[in-house]
Amino acid sequence: MIEVHELRKVYGDRTILDGITASFARGQVVALVGPSGGGKSTLLRCLNGLESFDGGAVTVGGDRLVPGGAKANRAALHRVRQRVGMVFQQWNLFAHRTALGNVIEAPVHVKRVPLAEATERGKALLARVGLSHREGAYPHEMSGGEQQRVAIARALAMDPEALLLDEPTSALDPERVGEVLDVLGALAADGLTMLVVTHEMRFARDVSHRTLVLHGGRIIEDGPSREVIDHPKHERTRAFLGLDRR
Amino acid sequence: MNRLWWVLVLAMAVLSCRGRAVVVGGGLARVRAAGVLRWGGDIQGGEPYVYEDSEHGGRLTGFEVELANALARELGVRAQFVQNDWSALIPTLERGTFDVALNGVEVTPQRVGRVRFTRPYYIFGARLMARRNDPSVQPTLASLRGRRVGTLANRFSYELLRNVAEVVPYEGVEEPYIDLVQGRTDAVLLDDIIAARYGEPKPELRVVGDLADGYYSIALRPADDDLRAALDAALARITASGELERILRGANIFNDRQRRLVTWTDDDQRRMLGTAAAGQRFGWSHVALFGKGALVTLLLSALAMCLAIPLGLGLAVARLYGPPALSRIAGAYVELYRGTPVLLQLYVLYYGLAPIVRLNALSAAVLGLGMNYAAYEAEVYRAGIQAVPRGQMEAALSLGMTTPLALRRVVLPQAFRLALPSVTNDFIALLKDSSLVSVITVVELTKQMTITAVDIRGWGLPGALCALMYFTMSYPLSLLAQRLEARLARS
Numbered sequence: 001m002i003e004v005h006e007l008r009k010v011y012g013d014r015t016i017l018d019g020i021t022a023s024f025a026r027g028q029v030v031a032l033v034g035p036s037g038g039g040k041s042t043l044l045r046c047l048n049g050l051e052s053f054d055g056g057a058v059t060v061g062g063d064r065l066v067p068g069g070a071k072a073n074r075a076a077l078h079r080v081r082q083r084v085g086m087v088f089q090q091w092n093l094f095a096h097r098t099a100l101g102n103v104i105e106a107p108v109h110v111k112r113v114p115l116a117e118a119t120e121r122g123k124a125l126l127a128r129v130g131l132s133h134r135e136g137a138y139p140h141e142m143s144g145g146e147q148q149r150v151a152i153a154r155a156l157a158m159d160p161e162a163l164l165l166d167e168p169t170s171a172l173d174p175e176r177v178g179e180v181l182d183v184l185g186a187l188a189a190d191g192l193t194m195l196v197v198t199h200e201m202r203f204a205r206d207v208s209h210r211t212l213v214l215h216g217g218r219i220i221e222d223g224p225s226r227e228v229i230d231h232p233k234h235e236r237t238r239a240f241l242g243l244d245r246r
Numbered sequence: 247m248n249r250l251w252w253v254l255v256l257a258m259a260v261l262s263c264r265g266r267a268v269v270v271g272g273g274l275a276r277v278r279a280a281g282v283l284r285w286g287g288d289i290q291g292g293e294p295y296v297y298e299d300s301e302h303g304g305r306l307t308g309f310e311v312e313l314a315n316a317l318a319r320e321l322g323v324r325a326q327f328v329q330n331d332w333s334a335l336i337p338t339l340e341r342g343t344f345d346v347a348l349n350g351v352e353v354t355p356q357r358v359g360r361v362r363f364t365r366p367y368y369i370f371g372a373r374l375m376a377r378r379n380d381p382s383v384q385p386t387l388a389s390l391r392g393r394r395v396g397t398l399a400n401r402f403s404y405e406l407l408r409n410v411a412e413v414v415p416y417e418g419v420e421e422p423y424i425d426l427v428q429g430r431t432d433a434v435l436l437d438d439i440i441a442a443r444y445g446e447p448k449p450e451l452r453v454v455g456d457l458a459d460g461y462y463s464i465a466l467r468p469a470d471d472d473l474r475a476a477l478d479a480a481l482a483r484i485t486a487s488g489e490l491e492r493i494l495r496g497a498n499i500f501n502d503r504q505r506r507l508v509t510w511t512d513d514d515q516r517r518m519l520g521t522a523a524a525g526q527r528f529g530w531s532h533v534a535l536f537g538k539g540a541l542v543t544l545l546l547s548a549l550a551m552c553l554a555i556p557l558g559l560g561l562a563v564a565r566l567y568g569p570p571a572l573s574r575i576a577g578a579y580v581e582l583y584r585g586t587p588v589l590l591q592l593y594v595l596y597y598g599l600a601p602i603v604r605l606n607a608l609s610a611a612v613l614g615l616g617m618n619y620a621a622y623e624a625e626v627y628r629a630g631i632q633a634v635p636r637g638q639m640e641a642a643l644s645l646g647m648t649t650p651l652a653l654r655r656v657v658l659p660q661a662f663r664l665a666l667p668s669v670t671n672d673f674i675a676l677l678k679d680s681s682l683v684s685v686i687t688v689v690e691l692t693k694q695m696t697i698t699a700v701d702i703r704g705w706g707l708p709g710a711l712c713a714l715m716y717f718t719m720s721y722p723l724s725l726l727a728q729r730l731e732a733r734l735a736r737s
Contacts, residue, residue, distance in 0.1 A: 050640055078646060092637035106645035107656055145334050151641075158645060220275035 001026045001061060001161060002047060002084075009042060009217075015207065016042050018049040018054065018217035020059065024195060026161070029188045030195045030213070031204035031225060034214040035240055048084050049077045049194070056069065060084060068104040085155030089167040093139040099150045100135040100232045101125060108230075111158070115213045119155075122155035125153040129183050145176030149234050150184055164191035169200060203239065205229045251369050256554070274321075277345055283318040283325050286339060287349030288332035294439065294497040295350050295363025296327070309497035310348055313367055316489055318466075320480035326689055331399070333417075333696070336361060337705065339465060343416060345473065347465040350437070352402040360703045363463040365510050366482055366518065367490065369503040371456030372403045373441040376433045377426065378452045383433045385455025387411075391594045396422035399693070402460040402699045403435040412686045415697070420444050421597060425687075426451060428600045430607075439499055441719055459503065485510070493681065528707045532698050533596040536708075537692030540715045546611055546690060547677045553616030554676075555669070558623025560660070563625065576624070583621035586631055589682055592619055596686040611683035626668045630661035641654075670727035676721045691715060 002024040009017040017039050024030055032040040045051035046199070047058055052069030059065075061083050063076040067108035070077060094102050094113060107113040111119070129149040139147055148168055153165055164186055169177045181200065185207050198204055203224055204211050211228040213221040213236075220234045233240045250507035277283050287296045287310060299307040306327055318325035326345040335347040336357065352370075353363055374390075374577065376383035383389060390411040397403040407413045414431050416422045422434045423445040436444060438456060445451055464481075467475045484490050485507050494500040506514070562578035591615040596605065625712065634657050642652035681692035689697070695712035699705045 048644055052643060078648065081644055082646040086641075087643065091639055092635070092641035093658075094638060094641070094656055094664065105655065106642075106647065109651060110646045152644070206702060 001194075003059040004043075004047070005045060005059075005222060006056035007043070007050070007053055007059060008057065009039075009053040014191075015217050016161075019081065020214075020217070020219060021056075022212065022222065024162070024193065026193055027191050028210060029194045029208045030190075030196070031208035032203055032214060033199070033201070033240075034220075038214040039215050039217040041076045041166050044166050044195060044197050048081050048086055048165055050086070060201070066168060071118070081159060082159060084162045084164055085158055085160035085164065087148070087155050087165040087168050089171050091139070091144070091151045091171075093147050093150055093154070095139050098136050099131060099142070099146075099153075102139075102150055102155045105182070106154070107157050112126050121240055122153070123158060125156055126150070128156075128186075129153045130179070139167070144172045144175060145179045148172065148180050152180075152183055162195065163176060165194060165196040165198075167197050167199070169198070169203075201229060213240070215240075266268040266463040273345065273473030274476050275472075277321065277323055277324070279322050283323050283346070284328050285322060285325060285346050285348045286328045286330045286335055286344035287313045287347070288335070289334055291350060293443065294499060297325060305408050308492050309499065312496070312579060313490070314348055314494045316484050316493070317477060317480045320483060321476060336465065338565050339467060342467070345466070345470070345478070349505075350462055351439075351465045353463050353518055354400075354405050354701050355705060356400075356405075357465065362466055362468050362471060363519065364474055364477050365515055366463045366507065367481060367485075368463035368494065368531070369506060370460050370462065371438040371503065372406060372435055372458045372460055373399055373456050374420065374428065374433055374435050374436040374454040375423070375441055375444075375445045376505075377429070377449050378450055382431070383454050385457065387457060390433060390435075392622040394429040394430070396425055396434040396687075397436055399697055401436070402458075403437070406458060415684075415689065415693070417685050423448055423451065424597055424600065428604055430600075430604065442499075448576050454493065463518075478713055482510075502602075503671045516718055528702045530706075530709070532602070532702070533711070535694055535698065536691065536711055536715060539689060539691040540719065541689040542688065543677065543716075544719060546608070546688070547613070547673065547680045549612045549679070550615035550619060551673050551676060553612065553636045554619035554623045554672075557620035559627055561620060561624035562627035562631060563653065563658075565628060567653065580621045580624050583618050584625075585699065588614065588618045588679065589685060592683060592686050606681075607687045610686055611680075612686045615676060615680060615683065619672060621667065626665045626672065627661060629668075630663075630665035631657060633696075663734065667727045667731040670723055670730060674723050674727070676701050677720055677723075678716060 004020055007017050007020040008015070020043060020160045032044065034040055039116070040237050041240050042051055046053050047060065049065055050065065054067050060080045063079045063083070065073050065076055065080060083234050089162050094105060097105060097170040100119070100122050103125055104105055104115070105132065107118040108115055123132070123135065126135055129152055131146060131149055131153070134142060134146060142150070155169065165184070167225050172180065177200070184194070184203070186195070198206065208225045210223065213227040213228065215236050221228055221232060221237045228237070229241065232241055255281055289296050289298055294309050296306065296308040296310050298304040309329070314325040314327070330338050332344065332349065335349060335351060338344070338345045339361065344574070351357070353366070372512070374383065374385060387406065387410050390407065393411050394414055394454065395411040396414045397407060399418070404413060404415065419436070419440050420481070422436065427448055427450045429649070433454070435457065437460065441453070446453060465478055478582050490507065491500060491504065495503060555678050555718055561576045561579060564572045591678070592610065595608040595614045596607065638656050638660065639652055642656040643649070647655065680690060683690060684693035691712055695708045698708045703710065
């Protein structure tokens with residue numbers, strides 16, 4: 001459902017994405033791994049147009065994004081962003097809204113869902129991420145793990161066909177990582193399409209179906225997760241995984 | 247809170263020690279010993295009184311300069327000019343900065359009770375002017391009942407008009423006639439010297455007539471009565487010798503009225519001074535007027551802020567998110583309005599644009615202050631918007647919001663909360679800046695204070711009450727700003 005073709009992005013004299021081609025099927029859970037600066041987050045941000053690119057194309061459902069940023073993609077961007085949800089490393093919850101307020105904001109104001117209906121749905125989503133008791137809490141009153149789970153519920157509230165997650169556990173205290181991974185595992189079991197940039201190799205291996213290794217703006221390895229992680233072919237993947245496992 | 251009251255009490259005590267002469271008695275001996283007669287005036291009053299002659303390198307010129315020189319010569323000393331704002335000539339005389347005030351100081355009942363006057367050196371007519379096409383204005387005070395008449399605050403003409411017409415007080419000599427031409431007022435009553443220079447050259451205006459005679463005299467501190475006597479004698483000598491007439495003719499202001507100066511008697515002097523009314527006491531009627539002035543100040547500030555907030559928001563958003571052309575225009579607006587004095591902006595809006603849009607004074611004041619403060623608000627919001635983390639905008643966009651919706655629902659509400667303490671502080675500043683609008687004839691709290699101070703011959707009580715009223719309006723706002731800041735710091 002998401003096609004990436006020859007995607008290129010240059011920043012000054014640095015090439016961030018050097019001709020990425022890949023396609024992601026419905027229901028697939030994909031882990032994007034690799035060393036910092038390899039282009040994982042940038043690739044993810046290109047998929048919903050938060051980042052512009054210089055060559056190639058991204059197709060989501062039937063909507064095509066081309067180089068030129070917001071100006072060139074105005075109509076497509078709006079539809080693409082409703083098809084794919086995004087979860088950020090730093091949560092980015094709306095600071096002036098409660099947990100429930102964060103979840104219902106976009107359904108009410110973008111999709112024009114009636115408030116009562118959106119509220120009911122929002123409460124159900126908060127229950128799904130285990131936060132029924134925190135509906136009225138403001139972001140600054142919640143832990144990082146709680147905020148990230150609200151952010152996941154907020155993204156799900158728009159009924160996305162796929163979820164993009166940019167290092168969803170990297171900014172969390174170690175003891176909070178588990179609660180977020182549990183939620184993601186449950187979503188994967190429900191069949192949600194997810195692309196996850198992560199450093200959690202256990203999650204990549206046990207939950208994701210497929211793992212892509214990015215290095216220097218290229219995909220250097222792509223295959224079933226267990227295969228890639230247990231028997232890496234590329235020497236850089238081996239080096240990366242070896243360092244990571246310590 | 248206790249300390250605050252002490253500050254207030256102290257301020258009142260200072261204010262109520264109203265300008266008593268610092269130097270007392272023996273004025274003539276002092277002037278002779280110093281060898282100079284220091285005389286106060288304001289070159290802003292312009293030609294023909296005292297002005298800088300631009301053709302002669304800014305040399306001090308005017309009939310009052312020649313008069314001062316002649317009088318000093320009679321006393322055997324040198325004349326020395328001291329520049330001072332006209333409206334503060336009397337208080338400055340009282341605190342002893344100069345020996346005499348000599349600059350079109352009219353003999354009015356209020357002043358007679360406060361200073362000593364010499365015999366007059368000029369007799370002027372209070373000249374009434376109206377538009378040529380308006381025959382309804384007659385050369386009587388009665389015909390002005392209920393009409394809008396322009397003049398300068400606290401002048402002789404102002405005293406004639408109050409309780410008769412709706413007086414519109416100006417601060418400059420040219421503006422009353424500009425407004426009369428524009429139709430903002432029905433007539434202007436001012437000294438004939440002023441009318442001849444600033445009113446009569448305008449073809450749209452006509453002279454209706456002179457309503458009363460008034461006198462320019464030299465004002466001295468009561469303690470300097472011997473200096474007053476010496477100056478009276480000197481004036482008598484130069485009047486009799488024809489030197490005064492020559493000076494007045496040189497300035498083109500001699501007329502038949504001035505012949506009375508030659509035959510001036512002690513009875514004439516008593517009659518001139520006899521118009522002295524007992525000084526008004528500061529009473530409840532003044533407090534009511536102050537209340538009205540405070541209401542004008544509050545209304546004006548609130549309306550101006552109601553304009554500044556949305557306009558400033560629009561400017562900030564245009565500057566940050568608008569297309570390049572709009573962004574540049576918004577930037578230019580902010581720089582222009584912040585980079586020029588608000589006083590000048592009010593002048594341009596009220597007088598400069600009068601031929602195109604004829605705003606009434608209050609609308610011009612609201613618009614002028616509002617447009618000026620919008621520039622400051624725009625910068626406050628810009629800082630607020632930039633202080634909202636970028637991730638908030640990204641999260642909103644990734645949920646399918648358009649940029650305008652994301653701004654409205656996510657970024658601006660947070661930016662506004664960040665900006666609120668600064669906005670409150672700006673409103674406090676605006677409350678006090680609003681006193682500037684007296685230049686376009688709006689009588690607000692500060693103007694009311696200066697008018698009353700002249701009426702009751704003292705600045706102490708009116709000043710303290712005025713300060714108290716400003717404080718009463720701004721202190722609760724100040725507390726509000728502190729609470730908002732504290733709330734912001736908590737979250």
